[in-house]
Amino acid sequence: MIRVRFAPSPTGFVHVGNARTALFNFFHVRGKKGVCVLRIEDTDVERSKKEYEENLLTDLKWLGIEWDEGPDVGGDFGPYRQSERGEFYKQAVQRLIEKDNAYYCFCSREELEKEKQDLIGLDNPAGYTHRCRNLDMEKSRLRVSQGEEAAVRFKVPKNRQVSFRDMVRGDVSFETNLLNDPVIMRSSGIPAYNFSVVIDDISMKIDLVIRGEDHLSNTARQVLIYEALEQTPPEFAHLSMVMGADNAKLSKRHGSTSLAQFREQGYLPAALLNYLSLLGWSPGDDKQVLTKEELIKSFNLNKVSKSAAIFDYQKLKWINREHIRLLEDSTLGEIFSPFLEEAGFAFERNPEILTWIGKTAKVMSNYHYLLTEIAEAFKSLTKVDFSPDIIKGLRDSGTSRKVISRLFAGISRLDSPVAFSRIVEITQKIRQKTGIKGKELYHPIRLALTGKESGIELSDFIPMIEEGSILKISPPVINMKSRLEIHDH
RNA sequence: GGCCCUAUCGUCUAGGGGUUAGGACAGGUGAUUCUCAGUCAUCAGACCGGGGUUCGAUUCCCCGUAGGGCUACCA
Numbered sequence: 001m002i003r004v005r006f007a008p009s010p011t012g013f014v015h016v017g018n019a020r021t022a023l024f025n026f027f028h029v030r031g032k033k034g035v036c037v038l039r040i041e042d043t044d045v046e047r048s049k050k051e052y053e054e055n056l057l058t059d060l061k062w063l064g065i066e067w068d069e070g071p072d073v074g075g076d077f078g079p080y081r082q083s084e085r086g087e088f089y090k091q092a093v094q095r096l097i098e099k100d101n102a103y104y105c106f107c108s109r110e111e112l113e114k115e116k117q118d119l120i121g122l123d124n125p126a127g128y129t130h131r132c133r134n135l136d137m138e139k140s141r142l143r144v145s146q147g148e149e150a151a152v153r154f155k156v157p158k159n160r161q162v163s164f165r166d167m168v169r170g171d172v173s174f175e176t177n178l179l180n181d182p183v184i185m186r187s188s189g190i191p192a193y194n195f196s197v198v199i200d201d202i203s204m205k206i207d208l209v210i211r212g213e214d215h216l217s218n219t220a221r222q223v224l225i226y227e228a229l230e231q232t233p234p235e236f237a238h239l240s241m242v243m244g245a246d247n248a249k250l251s252k253r254h255g256s257t258s259l260a261q262f263r264e265q266g267y268l269p270a271a272l273l274n275y276l277s278l279l280g281w282s283p284g285d286d287k288q289v290l291t292k293e294e295l296i297k298s299f300n301l302n303k304v305s306k307s308a309a310i311f312d313y314q315k316l317k318w319i320n321r322e323h324i325r326l327l328e329d330s331t332l333g334e335i336f337s338p339f340l341e342e343a344g345f346a347f348e349r350n351p352e353i354l355t356w357i358g359k360t361a362k363v364m365s366n367y368h369y370l371l372t373e374i375a376e377a378f379k380s381l382t383k384v385d386f387s388p389d390i391i392k393g394l395r396d397s398g399t400s401r402k403v404i405s406r407l408f409a410g411i412s413r414l415d416s417p418v419a420f421s422r423i424v425e426i427t428q429k430i431r432q433k434t435g436i437k438g439k440e441l442y443h444p445i446r447l448a449l450t451g452k453e454s455g456i457e458l459s460d461f462i463p464m465i466e467e468g469s470i471l472k473i474s475p476p477v478i479n480m481k482s483r484l485e486i487h488d489h
Numbered sequence: 490g491g492c493c494c495u496a497u498c499g500u501c502u503a504g505g506g507g508u509u510a511g512g513a514c515a516g517g518u519g520a521u522u523c524u525c526a527g528u529c530a531u532c533a534g535a536c537c538g539g540g541g542u543u544c545g546a547u548u549c550c551c552c553g554u555a556g557g558g559c560u561a562c563c564a
Protein backbone atom coordinates (compact mmCIF):
# COMPACT_ATOMS: atom_id res chain seq x y z
CA MET A 1 0.00 0.00 0.00
CA ILE A 2 1.44 3.31 -1.10
CA ARG A 3 2.09 5.94 1.54
CA VAL A 4 2.39 9.65 0.78
CA ARG A 5 2.55 12.61 3.05
CA PHE A 6 1.71 16.25 3.11
CA ALA A 7 4.08 18.17 5.35
CA PRO A 8 3.19 21.81 5.87
CA SER A 9 4.73 24.23 8.31
CA PRO A 10 2.37 25.99 10.65
CA THR A 11 3.91 29.39 9.97
CA GLY A 12 0.91 31.28 8.66
CA PHE A 13 -2.22 30.81 6.66
CA VAL A 14 -2.42 27.98 4.16
CA HIS A 15 -1.21 29.19 0.79
CA VAL A 16 -3.02 27.92 -2.29
CA GLY A 17 0.27 26.64 -3.66
CA ASN A 18 0.70 24.40 -0.65
CA ALA A 19 -2.92 23.43 -0.79
CA ARG A 20 -2.40 22.33 -4.37
CA THR A 21 0.50 20.15 -3.32
CA ALA A 22 -1.66 18.62 -0.61
CA LEU A 23 -4.39 18.07 -3.13
CA PHE A 24 -2.14 16.27 -5.60
CA ASN A 25 -0.97 13.99 -2.80
CA PHE A 26 -4.54 13.36 -1.80
CA PHE A 27 -5.78 12.70 -5.33
CA HIS A 28 -2.91 10.42 -6.11
CA VAL A 29 -3.34 8.27 -3.05
CA ARG A 30 -7.14 8.16 -3.06
CA GLY A 31 -7.13 6.89 -6.60
CA LYS A 32 -4.81 4.11 -5.51
CA LYS A 33 -6.31 3.29 -2.13
CA GLY A 34 -3.12 4.35 -0.40
CA VAL A 35 -2.49 6.18 2.82
CA CYS A 36 -2.17 9.92 3.21
CA VAL A 37 -0.16 11.21 6.15
CA LEU A 38 -0.32 14.74 7.48
CA ARG A 39 2.87 15.76 9.22
CA ILE A 40 3.42 19.10 10.88
CA GLU A 41 6.87 20.48 10.18
CA ASP A 42 7.26 22.85 13.07
CA THR A 43 11.01 22.86 13.48
CA ASP A 44 11.12 26.57 12.87
CA VAL A 45 10.32 27.57 16.43
CA GLU A 46 10.46 31.26 15.63
CA ARG A 47 7.65 31.14 13.09
CA SER A 48 5.59 28.13 14.07
CA LYS A 49 2.49 28.72 16.11
CA LYS A 50 -0.07 26.39 17.55
CA GLU A 51 -2.97 28.47 16.29
CA TYR A 52 -1.57 28.26 12.78
CA GLU A 53 -1.64 24.51 13.08
CA GLU A 54 -5.29 24.61 14.04
CA ASN A 55 -6.07 26.86 11.10
CA LEU A 56 -4.12 24.56 8.87
CA LEU A 57 -6.29 21.59 9.75
CA THR A 58 -9.58 23.45 9.41
CA ASP A 59 -8.56 25.04 6.12
CA LEU A 60 -7.43 21.78 4.58
CA LYS A 61 -10.59 20.06 5.71
CA TRP A 62 -12.63 22.91 4.31
CA LEU A 63 -11.02 22.39 0.93
CA GLY A 64 -11.97 18.74 1.09
CA ILE A 65 -8.62 17.12 1.76
CA GLU A 66 -8.70 14.09 4.01
CA TRP A 67 -5.81 12.30 5.66
CA ASP A 68 -5.54 8.92 7.29
CA GLU A 69 -2.79 9.67 9.76
CA GLY A 70 -1.93 12.95 11.40
CA PRO A 71 -1.68 14.87 14.64
CA ASP A 72 -5.44 15.00 15.05
CA VAL A 73 -6.30 11.45 14.02
CA GLY A 74 -3.19 9.59 15.19
CA GLY A 75 -1.71 6.57 13.45
CA ASP A 76 0.95 3.90 13.87
CA PHE A 77 3.85 6.10 12.85
CA GLY A 78 3.42 9.06 15.15
CA PRO A 79 3.95 11.45 16.66
CA TYR A 80 3.04 13.57 13.64
CA ARG A 81 4.60 16.81 14.79
CA GLN A 82 8.30 17.19 14.24
CA SER A 83 8.60 19.08 17.50
CA GLU A 84 7.63 15.84 19.24
CA ARG A 85 10.05 13.63 17.36
CA GLY A 86 13.31 14.83 18.88
CA GLU A 87 14.50 11.35 19.80
CA PHE A 88 14.33 10.11 16.23
CA TYR A 89 16.58 12.91 15.07
CA LYS A 90 19.06 12.63 17.94
CA GLN A 91 19.54 8.94 17.35
CA ALA A 92 20.02 9.39 13.65
CA VAL A 93 22.52 12.16 14.18
CA GLN A 94 24.56 9.97 16.51
CA ARG A 95 24.52 7.21 13.94
CA LEU A 96 25.80 9.51 11.27
CA ILE A 97 28.53 10.86 13.54
CA GLU A 98 29.65 7.37 14.44
CA LYS A 99 29.77 6.40 10.80
CA ASP A 100 31.83 9.50 10.05
CA ASN A 101 29.04 10.91 7.93
CA ALA A 102 28.55 13.95 10.11
CA TYR A 103 30.65 16.25 12.26
CA TYR A 104 30.38 19.05 14.76
CA CYS A 105 30.73 22.57 13.46
CA PHE A 106 31.77 25.26 15.92
CA CYS A 107 31.67 28.20 13.56
CA SER A 108 29.60 31.13 14.74
CA ARG A 109 27.01 32.64 12.48
CA GLU A 110 29.12 35.76 12.16
CA GLU A 111 32.09 33.75 11.00
CA LEU A 112 29.98 31.90 8.48
CA GLU A 113 28.47 35.08 7.17
CA LYS A 114 31.86 36.71 6.79
CA GLU A 115 33.26 33.67 5.06
CA LYS A 116 30.35 33.65 2.65
CA GLN A 117 31.01 37.28 1.76
CA ASP A 118 34.72 36.62 1.26
CA LEU A 119 34.07 33.68 -1.00
CA ILE A 120 31.73 35.50 -3.34
CA GLY A 121 33.20 35.48 -6.81
CA LEU A 122 35.94 33.09 -5.82
CA ASP A 123 36.15 29.58 -7.09
CA ASN A 124 34.20 28.06 -4.26
CA PRO A 125 30.70 27.24 -5.39
CA ALA A 126 29.69 25.80 -2.03
CA GLY A 127 30.22 29.13 -0.33
CA TYR A 128 31.74 27.50 2.69
CA THR A 129 35.19 26.06 3.30
CA HIS A 130 34.09 23.37 5.72
CA ARG A 131 36.72 24.33 8.21
CA CYS A 132 35.30 22.01 10.88
CA ARG A 133 35.04 19.03 8.59
CA ASN A 134 38.43 17.69 9.49
CA LEU A 135 38.40 18.46 13.19
CA ASP A 136 39.39 15.58 15.39
CA MET A 137 36.16 13.91 16.49
CA GLU A 138 37.45 13.06 19.97
CA LYS A 139 38.35 16.67 20.61
CA SER A 140 35.07 17.87 19.19
CA ARG A 141 33.12 15.54 21.44
CA LEU A 142 35.03 16.87 24.42
CA ARG A 143 34.26 20.46 23.48
CA VAL A 144 30.58 19.62 23.13
CA SER A 145 30.49 17.79 26.44
CA GLN A 146 32.06 20.85 28.05
CA GLY A 147 29.06 22.81 26.87
CA GLU A 148 30.43 24.47 23.78
CA GLU A 149 27.78 25.27 21.20
CA ALA A 150 27.97 23.27 18.02
CA ALA A 151 25.80 22.46 15.07
CA VAL A 152 26.09 19.14 13.30
CA ARG A 153 26.83 19.07 9.61
CA PHE A 154 26.38 16.25 7.18
CA LYS A 155 29.57 15.25 5.39
CA VAL A 156 28.78 15.41 1.69
CA PRO A 157 30.89 12.83 -0.17
CA LYS A 158 33.25 14.37 -2.71
CA ASN A 159 33.86 13.83 -6.42
CA ARG A 160 30.74 12.04 -7.41
CA GLN A 161 27.23 12.51 -8.67
CA VAL A 162 23.93 12.16 -6.90
CA SER A 163 20.97 11.39 -9.02
CA PHE A 164 17.41 10.43 -8.56
CA ARG A 165 14.41 9.81 -10.70
CA ASP A 166 11.64 12.34 -10.52
CA MET A 167 8.21 11.24 -11.69
CA VAL A 168 7.52 14.64 -13.14
CA ARG A 169 10.94 15.66 -14.37
CA GLY A 170 12.73 12.46 -15.18
CA ASP A 171 16.34 11.90 -14.13
CA VAL A 172 17.99 14.71 -12.23
CA SER A 173 21.60 14.69 -11.14
CA PHE A 174 23.99 16.89 -9.26
CA GLU A 175 27.72 17.14 -8.74
CA THR A 176 28.41 16.61 -5.03
CA ASN A 177 31.38 18.97 -5.06
CA LEU A 178 28.95 21.79 -5.65
CA LEU A 179 27.02 21.00 -2.51
CA ASN A 180 28.06 22.33 0.84
CA ASP A 181 27.83 20.32 4.02
CA PRO A 182 24.36 21.15 5.26
CA VAL A 183 23.60 21.67 8.92
CA ILE A 184 21.42 18.77 9.96
CA MET A 185 21.16 19.61 13.65
CA ARG A 186 21.24 23.16 14.86
CA SER A 187 23.20 24.11 17.93
CA SER A 188 19.84 24.43 19.65
CA GLY A 189 19.32 20.71 19.23
CA ILE A 190 16.48 21.21 16.77
CA PRO A 191 16.97 19.44 13.46
CA ALA A 192 17.12 21.32 10.19
CA TYR A 193 14.61 20.71 7.44
CA ASN A 194 16.78 18.68 5.07
CA PHE A 195 17.44 16.24 7.82
CA SER A 196 14.10 15.97 9.58
CA VAL A 197 12.23 15.25 6.36
CA VAL A 198 14.52 12.38 5.59
CA ILE A 199 14.30 10.87 9.05
CA ASP A 200 10.54 11.21 9.15
CA ASP A 201 9.95 9.94 5.66
CA ILE A 202 12.03 6.89 6.53
CA SER A 203 10.30 6.16 9.81
CA MET A 204 6.87 6.93 8.45
CA LYS A 205 7.56 4.58 5.56
CA ILE A 206 6.79 7.16 2.93
CA ASP A 207 7.44 5.78 -0.53
CA LEU A 208 6.43 8.70 -2.71
CA VAL A 209 7.24 12.33 -1.96
CA ILE A 210 5.05 14.75 -3.87
CA ARG A 211 6.11 18.31 -3.09
CA GLY A 212 6.90 21.67 -4.64
CA GLU A 213 9.71 22.27 -7.09
CA ASP A 214 11.37 24.55 -4.58
CA HIS A 215 12.59 21.35 -2.96
CA LEU A 216 14.14 19.92 -6.09
CA SER A 217 17.69 21.12 -5.47
CA ASN A 218 17.62 20.08 -1.84
CA THR A 219 16.63 16.59 -2.85
CA ALA A 220 20.24 15.91 -3.80
CA ARG A 221 21.39 16.41 -0.22
CA GLN A 222 18.50 14.38 1.06
CA VAL A 223 19.30 11.46 -1.19
CA LEU A 224 22.85 11.53 0.16
CA ILE A 225 21.50 11.31 3.68
CA TYR A 226 19.34 8.34 2.75
CA GLU A 227 22.44 6.66 1.41
CA ALA A 228 24.46 7.37 4.52
CA LEU A 229 21.67 5.86 6.56
CA GLU A 230 21.62 2.86 4.23
CA GLN A 231 18.06 3.48 3.22
CA THR A 232 16.44 3.44 -0.20
CA PRO A 233 15.14 6.89 -1.02
CA PRO A 234 11.46 7.20 -1.86
CA GLU A 235 10.25 8.15 -5.28
CA PHE A 236 9.93 11.86 -5.92
CA ALA A 237 7.50 14.01 -7.83
CA HIS A 238 8.28 17.71 -7.82
CA LEU A 239 5.40 19.94 -8.78
CA SER A 240 5.96 23.22 -10.55
CA MET A 241 5.34 26.46 -8.71
CA VAL A 242 2.22 28.62 -8.72
CA MET A 243 2.93 32.14 -9.94
CA GLY A 244 1.20 35.50 -9.97
CA ALA A 245 0.37 37.47 -13.10
CA ASP A 246 3.87 38.99 -13.17
CA ASN A 247 5.37 35.53 -13.19
CA ALA A 248 6.75 35.83 -9.70
CA LYS A 249 5.86 33.34 -7.02
CA LEU A 250 2.25 33.93 -6.02
CA SER A 251 2.11 36.22 -3.01
CA LYS A 252 -0.19 38.57 -1.19
CA ARG A 253 0.37 41.44 -3.56
CA HIS A 254 -1.18 39.44 -6.39
CA GLY A 255 -4.44 39.10 -4.47
CA SER A 256 -5.80 36.42 -2.24
CA THR A 257 -3.42 33.58 -1.58
CA SER A 258 -4.70 31.80 1.49
CA LEU A 259 -7.49 29.28 1.68
CA ALA A 260 -9.09 31.34 4.42
CA GLN A 261 -9.31 34.38 2.16
CA PHE A 262 -10.97 32.43 -0.62
CA ARG A 263 -13.40 30.93 1.84
CA GLU A 264 -14.31 34.33 3.25
CA GLN A 265 -14.84 35.82 -0.18
CA GLY A 266 -17.36 33.16 -0.99
CA TYR A 267 -15.59 30.64 -3.14
CA LEU A 268 -16.97 27.14 -2.87
CA PRO A 269 -14.38 24.63 -1.72
CA ALA A 270 -15.38 22.39 -4.61
CA ALA A 271 -14.57 25.22 -7.03
CA LEU A 272 -11.19 26.04 -5.55
CA LEU A 273 -10.37 22.34 -5.43
CA ASN A 274 -11.33 22.05 -9.08
CA TYR A 275 -9.36 25.09 -10.15
CA LEU A 276 -6.25 24.12 -8.22
CA SER A 277 -6.25 20.67 -9.73
CA LEU A 278 -6.26 22.21 -13.21
CA LEU A 279 -3.15 24.24 -12.42
CA GLY A 280 -0.41 22.06 -13.77
CA TRP A 281 -2.54 19.06 -14.50
CA SER A 282 -5.21 18.17 -16.97
CA PRO A 283 -7.60 15.26 -17.15
CA GLY A 284 -6.69 14.63 -20.78
CA ASP A 285 -10.13 15.30 -22.16
CA ASP A 286 -11.48 18.82 -22.46
CA LYS A 287 -13.49 18.84 -19.26
CA GLN A 288 -12.95 21.84 -17.05
CA VAL A 289 -15.60 21.46 -14.40
CA LEU A 290 -15.00 18.40 -12.29
CA THR A 291 -16.20 17.27 -8.91
CA LYS A 292 -13.91 15.95 -6.23
CA GLU A 293 -14.95 12.38 -7.01
CA GLU A 294 -14.25 12.84 -10.69
CA LEU A 295 -10.89 14.37 -9.91
CA ILE A 296 -9.89 11.49 -7.66
CA LYS A 297 -10.88 9.09 -10.39
CA SER A 298 -9.04 10.74 -13.24
CA PHE A 299 -6.01 12.19 -11.48
CA ASN A 300 -2.74 10.88 -12.77
CA LEU A 301 0.75 12.06 -11.87
CA ASN A 302 1.93 11.34 -15.41
CA LYS A 303 -0.26 14.13 -16.68
CA VAL A 304 1.24 16.74 -14.37
CA SER A 305 2.97 19.46 -16.33
CA LYS A 306 6.53 20.52 -15.73
CA SER A 307 6.22 24.24 -16.18
CA ALA A 308 5.10 26.82 -13.67
CA ALA A 309 1.51 28.02 -13.88
CA ILE A 310 0.08 31.48 -13.37
CA PHE A 311 -2.86 31.68 -11.02
CA ASP A 312 -5.83 33.01 -13.00
CA TYR A 313 -8.39 34.56 -10.68
CA GLN A 314 -10.81 35.07 -13.54
CA LYS A 315 -10.99 31.43 -14.40
CA LEU A 316 -11.40 30.54 -10.74
CA LYS A 317 -14.39 32.84 -10.58
CA TRP A 318 -15.90 31.21 -13.63
CA ILE A 319 -15.40 27.77 -12.12
CA ASN A 320 -16.97 29.00 -8.90
CA ARG A 321 -20.08 29.99 -10.81
CA GLU A 322 -20.17 26.63 -12.53
CA HIS A 323 -20.04 24.87 -9.18
CA ILE A 324 -22.78 27.08 -7.77
CA ARG A 325 -24.97 25.90 -10.62
CA LEU A 326 -24.12 22.29 -9.93
CA LEU A 327 -25.71 22.46 -6.49
CA GLU A 328 -29.30 21.64 -5.58
CA ASP A 329 -31.25 24.73 -4.53
CA SER A 330 -31.60 23.60 -0.94
CA THR A 331 -27.93 22.62 -0.68
CA LEU A 332 -26.87 25.94 -2.07
CA GLY A 333 -29.23 27.64 0.37
CA GLU A 334 -27.55 25.78 3.19
CA ILE A 335 -24.04 26.72 2.09
CA PHE A 336 -25.01 30.27 1.28
CA SER A 337 -26.90 31.04 4.48
CA PRO A 338 -23.86 32.10 6.53
CA PHE A 339 -22.99 34.66 3.86
CA LEU A 340 -26.52 36.06 3.94
CA GLU A 341 -26.41 36.27 7.70
CA GLU A 342 -23.07 37.98 7.49
CA ALA A 343 -24.70 40.53 5.17
CA GLY A 344 -27.32 41.29 7.84
CA PHE A 345 -30.17 38.95 7.03
CA ALA A 346 -31.99 36.87 9.62
CA PHE A 347 -34.20 33.89 8.88
CA GLU A 348 -35.04 30.44 10.01
CA ARG A 349 -33.16 27.74 8.19
CA ASN A 350 -36.14 25.69 7.17
CA PRO A 351 -36.38 23.80 3.87
CA GLU A 352 -38.80 26.28 2.31
CA ILE A 353 -36.61 29.28 3.01
CA LEU A 354 -33.37 27.50 2.14
CA THR A 355 -34.77 26.38 -1.19
CA TRP A 356 -35.92 29.88 -2.02
CA ILE A 357 -32.55 31.27 -1.01
CA GLY A 358 -30.72 28.70 -3.11
CA LYS A 359 -32.92 29.28 -6.11
CA THR A 360 -32.52 33.02 -5.83
CA ALA A 361 -28.78 32.80 -5.33
CA LYS A 362 -28.50 30.67 -8.41
CA VAL A 363 -30.27 33.30 -10.50
CA MET A 364 -28.03 35.96 -9.05
CA SER A 365 -24.98 33.92 -9.94
CA ASN A 366 -25.68 35.01 -13.52
CA TYR A 367 -24.64 38.45 -12.41
CA HIS A 368 -22.00 37.70 -9.79
CA TYR A 369 -19.30 35.15 -9.20
CA LEU A 370 -18.82 35.07 -5.44
CA LEU A 371 -21.16 34.22 -2.60
CA THR A 372 -20.27 37.47 -0.85
CA GLU A 373 -21.25 39.42 -3.94
CA ILE A 374 -24.48 37.50 -4.22
CA ALA A 375 -25.28 38.14 -0.57
CA GLU A 376 -24.75 41.82 -1.25
CA ALA A 377 -27.10 41.58 -4.22
CA PHE A 378 -29.84 40.16 -1.98
CA LYS A 379 -30.16 43.60 -0.47
CA SER A 380 -31.91 44.73 -3.63
CA LEU A 381 -34.78 42.43 -2.66
CA THR A 382 -35.36 44.05 0.70
CA LYS A 383 -34.58 47.63 -0.13
CA VAL A 384 -35.32 49.86 -3.10
CA ASP A 385 -33.93 53.32 -3.67
CA PHE A 386 -35.82 55.36 -6.20
CA SER A 387 -33.90 58.41 -7.20
CA PRO A 388 -35.98 61.58 -7.68
CA ASP A 389 -35.05 61.47 -11.35
CA ILE A 390 -36.50 58.01 -11.77
CA ILE A 391 -39.72 58.91 -10.02
CA LYS A 392 -40.08 62.08 -11.99
CA GLY A 393 -39.25 60.35 -15.24
CA LEU A 394 -41.93 57.76 -14.66
CA ARG A 395 -44.53 60.39 -13.82
CA ASP A 396 -43.70 62.67 -16.68
CA SER A 397 -44.05 59.95 -19.23
CA GLY A 398 -47.61 59.27 -20.21
CA THR A 399 -46.99 55.75 -21.36
CA SER A 400 -45.03 54.88 -18.25
CA ARG A 401 -47.77 56.22 -16.02
CA LYS A 402 -50.35 54.26 -17.91
CA VAL A 403 -48.41 51.01 -17.69
CA ILE A 404 -47.69 51.33 -14.01
CA SER A 405 -51.11 52.36 -12.87
CA ARG A 406 -52.71 49.54 -14.83
CA LEU A 407 -50.20 47.03 -13.56
CA PHE A 408 -50.72 48.23 -10.03
CA ALA A 409 -54.48 48.06 -10.39
CA GLY A 410 -54.12 44.57 -11.82
CA ILE A 411 -52.10 43.11 -9.00
CA SER A 412 -53.91 45.00 -6.24
CA ARG A 413 -56.82 42.68 -6.61
CA LEU A 414 -54.66 39.59 -6.21
CA ASP A 415 -53.37 37.90 -3.12
CA SER A 416 -49.68 37.56 -2.41
CA PRO A 417 -47.71 35.93 -3.77
CA VAL A 418 -48.79 36.87 -7.22
CA ALA A 419 -47.99 34.08 -9.65
CA PHE A 420 -45.82 35.14 -12.52
CA SER A 421 -48.37 33.76 -14.98
CA ARG A 422 -50.82 36.36 -13.71
CA ILE A 423 -48.32 39.13 -14.30
CA VAL A 424 -47.91 37.90 -17.85
CA GLU A 425 -51.67 38.02 -18.30
CA ILE A 426 -51.86 41.53 -16.92
CA THR A 427 -49.06 42.86 -19.12
CA GLN A 428 -50.61 41.21 -22.15
CA LYS A 429 -53.85 42.91 -21.36
CA ILE A 430 -52.11 46.25 -20.98
CA ARG A 431 -50.53 45.75 -24.35
CA GLN A 432 -53.82 44.90 -25.98
CA LYS A 433 -55.68 47.80 -24.46
CA THR A 434 -53.04 50.50 -24.78
CA GLY A 435 -50.95 49.31 -27.67
CA ILE A 436 -47.83 49.88 -25.58
CA LYS A 437 -45.33 47.11 -26.14
CA GLY A 438 -41.72 46.07 -26.04
CA LYS A 439 -39.35 48.47 -24.45
CA GLU A 440 -42.10 51.02 -23.76
CA LEU A 441 -43.89 48.41 -21.74
CA TYR A 442 -41.19 46.55 -19.89
CA HIS A 443 -38.65 49.23 -19.20
CA PRO A 444 -41.01 51.32 -17.05
CA ILE A 445 -41.95 48.20 -15.14
CA ARG A 446 -38.31 47.49 -14.43
CA LEU A 447 -37.69 51.06 -13.34
CA ALA A 448 -40.77 51.15 -11.15
CA LEU A 449 -39.87 47.85 -9.54
CA THR A 450 -36.14 48.21 -9.07
CA GLY A 451 -35.30 51.86 -9.59
CA LYS A 452 -32.54 50.74 -11.92
CA GLU A 453 -32.03 50.81 -15.67
CA SER A 454 -30.65 47.31 -15.77
CA GLY A 455 -30.53 44.21 -13.69
CA ILE A 456 -32.04 40.80 -13.22
CA GLU A 457 -34.40 39.58 -15.90
CA LEU A 458 -37.95 40.48 -14.84
CA SER A 459 -39.17 36.95 -15.35
CA ASP A 460 -36.68 35.91 -12.69
CA PHE A 461 -36.96 38.96 -10.51
CA ILE A 462 -40.73 39.07 -10.14
CA PRO A 463 -41.20 35.48 -8.93
CA MET A 464 -38.19 36.01 -6.70
CA ILE A 465 -39.69 38.93 -4.79
CA GLU A 466 -43.23 37.59 -4.79
CA GLU A 467 -42.23 34.22 -3.37
CA GLY A 468 -39.69 35.78 -1.04
CA SER A 469 -42.11 38.32 0.35
CA ILE A 470 -44.24 35.70 2.09
CA LEU A 471 -41.21 34.10 3.75
CA LYS A 472 -40.09 35.07 7.22
CA ILE A 473 -36.91 36.84 6.38
CA SER A 474 -35.60 39.92 8.05
CA PRO A 475 -35.47 42.49 6.63
CA PRO A 476 -38.50 41.35 4.64
CA VAL A 477 -38.48 40.97 0.88
CA ILE A 478 -40.55 43.74 -0.69
CA ASN A 479 -43.21 42.50 -3.09
CA MET A 480 -44.40 44.10 -6.31
CA LYS A 481 -47.36 45.82 -4.79
CA SER A 482 -45.30 47.74 -2.25
CA ARG A 483 -42.81 48.69 -4.90
CA LEU A 484 -45.46 50.00 -7.28
CA GLU A 485 -47.40 51.86 -4.64
CA ILE A 486 -44.80 54.59 -4.55
CA HIS A 487 -45.39 55.45 -8.18
CA ASP A 488 -49.15 55.17 -8.27
CA HIS A 489 -50.49 58.65 -7.84
C1' G B 490 28.21 34.20 -9.38
C1' G B 491 27.47 28.55 -9.35
C1' C B 492 24.07 24.54 -9.87
C1' C B 493 19.14 22.56 -11.00
C1' C B 494 14.35 22.92 -13.44
C1' U B 495 11.18 24.96 -17.25
C1' A B 496 9.51 27.13 -22.31
C1' U B 497 2.35 25.70 -27.35
C1' C B 498 -2.82 31.47 -28.09
C1' G B 499 -2.94 37.20 -22.97
C1' U B 500 -3.88 32.89 -19.14
C1' C B 501 -4.62 27.34 -17.93
C1' U B 502 -3.67 23.48 -21.14
C1' A B 503 -4.30 19.06 -25.25
C1' G B 504 -1.25 17.15 -28.81
C1' G B 505 2.96 15.17 -30.92
C1' G B 506 8.36 13.53 -36.50
C1' G B 507 3.88 14.87 -41.73
C1' U B 508 -2.46 17.86 -37.87
C1' U B 509 -6.79 23.24 -40.90
C1' A B 510 -1.92 22.62 -33.83
C1' G B 511 -7.67 21.05 -30.29
C1' G B 512 -10.35 22.80 -25.75
C1' A B 513 -11.34 26.22 -21.56
C1' C B 514 -11.01 31.31 -19.19
C1' A B 515 -10.53 36.24 -20.78
C1' G B 516 -11.52 39.42 -25.49
C1' G B 517 -14.49 40.70 -30.36
C1' U B 518 -19.09 40.08 -33.23
C1' G B 519 -24.16 38.33 -33.87
C1' A B 520 -28.79 36.17 -31.96
C1' U B 521 -32.24 35.94 -27.71
C1' U B 522 -36.79 42.45 -29.28
C1' C B 523 -36.94 45.78 -21.26
C1' U B 524 -31.63 46.34 -19.83
C1' C B 525 -27.20 44.29 -17.99
C1' A B 526 -25.85 39.53 -17.19
C1' G B 527 -26.59 34.59 -18.63
C1' U B 528 -27.33 31.26 -22.76
C1' C B 529 -26.43 29.91 -27.90
C1' A B 530 -23.70 30.79 -32.36
C1' U B 531 -19.38 32.87 -34.31
C1' C B 532 -14.44 35.36 -34.88
C1' A B 533 -9.54 36.54 -33.50
C1' G B 534 -5.38 34.53 -31.03
C1' A B 535 0.30 30.24 -29.89
C1' C B 536 4.54 26.06 -30.94
C1' C B 537 10.99 31.74 -27.56
C1' G B 538 15.59 32.29 -31.06
C1' G B 539 19.68 29.80 -33.63
C1' G B 540 22.00 25.46 -35.08
C1' G B 541 21.87 20.28 -35.91
C1' U B 542 19.36 14.88 -36.71
C1' U B 543 15.76 13.81 -40.62
C1' C B 544 12.86 13.33 -46.95
C1' G B 545 10.28 16.31 -43.15
C1' A B 546 10.58 19.35 -37.20
C1' U B 547 6.46 22.78 -33.01
C1' U B 548 7.64 17.66 -31.45
C1' C B 549 14.25 14.58 -30.79
C1' C B 550 19.54 16.67 -29.61
C1' C B 551 22.84 20.97 -28.67
C1' C B 552 23.62 26.17 -27.80
C1' G B 553 21.53 30.80 -26.67
C1' U B 554 17.68 33.69 -24.43
C1' A B 555 13.97 34.28 -20.86
C1' G B 556 11.49 32.80 -16.38
C1' G B 557 11.64 30.11 -11.87
C1' G B 558 14.09 27.42 -7.88
C1' C B 559 18.21 26.17 -4.71
C1' U B 560 22.81 27.87 -2.98
C1' A B 561 20.23 29.48 5.62
C1' C B 562 21.83 26.90 12.26
C1' C B 563 13.77 28.85 6.84
C1' A B 564 10.57 25.14 5.15
